[in-house]
Amino acid sequence: MSKETFQTSFILKVLHPGAIPAALERAERYRLLNEPTQAESICLDVLEAEPKNQAALILLLLSLTDQFGDSHSGARASDVLHRLSDEYHRAYYQGIIYERRARAQLHRSAPGGGNEAYHLLREAMQSYETAEKIRPSNNDEALLRWNTCARTIMSEQLHAWPEDDSITMLE
Secondary structure, eight states: OOOOOOOOOOOOOOOOGGGHHHHHHHHHHHHHTTOHHHHHHHHHHHHHHOTTOHHHHHHHHHHHHHTTTTSOOHHHHHHHHTTOOOHHHHHHHHHHHHHHHHHHHHHSOOTTHHHHHHHHHHHHHHHHHHHHHTOOTTOOHHHHHHHHHHHHHHHTTOOOOOSSOOOOOOO
16 A cells, blocks of 8 residues: 555635735734744735735844744745845845744854854854945934844854864863
8 A cells, every 4th residue: 555645735715905905914913922934924925916915025024033042944934135225224124034043043042153153153243333324314223233233243242263173182
């Protein structure tokens, strides 16, 4: 007797354009409830109806970064980042991706995790510096994120990889 693999597929329903603002509010609510996969699904529905919707792209990117500790959504978040039309948002959210990858790394107990987190946080800080230079007036969110990264590095006592990371063998 052979086992057959069944794959169920569905034709997804498309949102009406008038329903998009409420759908985005719902996606934000799911993010706040720590349900990023629910928020991700809603954002994908919005983007099916309006592929260039910047609010949906940003919420999708954030939903994906919310899942960094549980899944391999980093490449998908980077793909979404490239779809953002605003240079400031691309720099700022690149920083968010690096920062959240660093925080996910800090929660892992793998050797060298702190060093990797340090480098990711430094990458985030560079992205925030880029965003800060081109930010809209009265918008200091990149500065706030930069400070958070700096405080994390200091409080966690993170540091760069040693110059000579080779292991000295004992005789």
